[in-house]
């Protein structure tokens with residue numbers, strides 16, 4: 212088990228490079244299943260746990276995948292099975308994005324139901340609504356979903372009741388090889404959807420309107436492996452912008468695209484942070500005190516929910532009282548309890564949290580409840596008195612490449628430690644030979660017989 216140890220008090224100064232976007236590379240890897248001829252080469256693929264999880268899903272489908280130095284190669288000429296294993300879908304919801312590509316290319320797929328997670332139930336009804344509109348027959352089994360089409364999928368007009376990112380992506384991918392035209396109305400508009408559409412069009416698809424509320428897809432017969440470079444991760448970039456601001460630092464976030472961060476830039480400027488974008492990144496300069504502002508998360512181009520917890524950290528050190536309203540997920544204030552362990556004064560009322568600024572934050576042992584909450588706890592640790600220990604690191608590893616190294620290079624006092632799993636002393640009725648006991652100690656925290 213790993214933990215991050217953070218000692219507060221250092222201003223961050225210097226240059227940090229943003230990695231490829233998690234929320235772009237995951238659908239792009241899933242879309243690679245559509246390439247019936249040739250190999251896809253995906254550049255700037257970040258070495259994140261989620262990337263390795265979805266590549267395991269593709270390998271379990273019989274697809275050949277290799278990864279080296281942020282370059283991912285996928286050859287999906289052969290797909291030997293259409294069933295995505297539970298062990299991976301359980302680990303990462305985005306594995307569900309293989310459903311659309313498999314359905315349109317193979318005519319059949321069976322996927323374990325993706326679980327919810329700390330931030331909400333995260334249903335998939337809109338995904339299924341789109342697949343059914345395209346002509347698929349959907350059967351819900353014990354913990355899995357089966358979809359099959361009788362021949363090619365047929366283009367349809369689909370209105371999304373919720374501007375869901377994943378549903379927009381899954382349906383867009385399914386429609387690429389359907390017969391005729393598909394129109395997705397009330398589509399999500401995130402930059403990652405535009406990046407995915409660009410990749411699909413390079414593969415031979417005909418997708419128009421990505422980034423707007425209406426996406427039109429003309430079905431094609433075949434798609435091909437291609438080369439593609441993933442866009443920079445706007446949420447990682449925003450997280451380092453907050454790290455600069457919260458410590459009163461001066462940081463250049465290399466690779467950040469200002470157009471993808473409009474609401475985050477606007478809100479930080481309202482707080483008094485100096486933001487200087489240029490063609491290669493964004494410089495962030497801050498000195499306290501910062502003004503408090505209110506934040507309301509919305510689908511893109513509104514304020515991103517994935518930056519909510521990080522901004523809450525910044526609001527804690529600003530002057531005055533702020534209100535943060537989370538409209539996208541029903542349970543994305545799990546980090547508040549952990550913030551309160553650090554002496555933060557926050558009151559949650561329904562979908563809103565009232566934050567009292569000028570917090571006198573104290574280092575504490577805290578636990579990440581989701582990947583952005585984990586990042587936000589590290590941000591608080593940068594300014595808390597004393598030392599903060601952040602556990603639940605597996606959440607953070609899903610979405611941040613080398614976060615301790617990147618922050619440390621900016622002057623943060625942060626490092627990662629590995630803590631041995633507590634060895635569970637077996638409680639046995641009968642004495643066991645010391646050999647077995649030693650084996651248990653050596654290889655697992657869990658007695659081998661359970």
Ligand SMILES: CC(=O)N[C@H]1[C@@H](OP(=O)(O)OP(=O)(O)OC[C@H]2O[C@@H](n3ccc(=O)[nH]c3=O)[C@H](O)[C@@H]2O)O[C@H](CO)[C@@H](O)[C@@H]1O
Nearest residue numbers: 234305333334335336337338373375376377378517539540
């Ligand atoms: C891998 C990836 O890209 N993850 C992002 C994606 O997640 P994801 O695609 O799962 O998020 P959605 O946009 O689908 O979810 C937004 C809201 O729609 C609801 N909903 C979604 C689907 C559905 O069929 N029915 C339904 O009701 C969800 O419960 C949630 O309340 O978009 C989220 C919202 O920007 C981001 O926080 C995630 O980082």
Ligand SMILES: C=C(OP(=O)(O)O)C(=O)O
Nearest residue numbers: 234304305517582583610
């Ligand atoms: C919620 C997030 O990701 P995911 O949808 O992969 O859980 C996120 O990136 O903040």
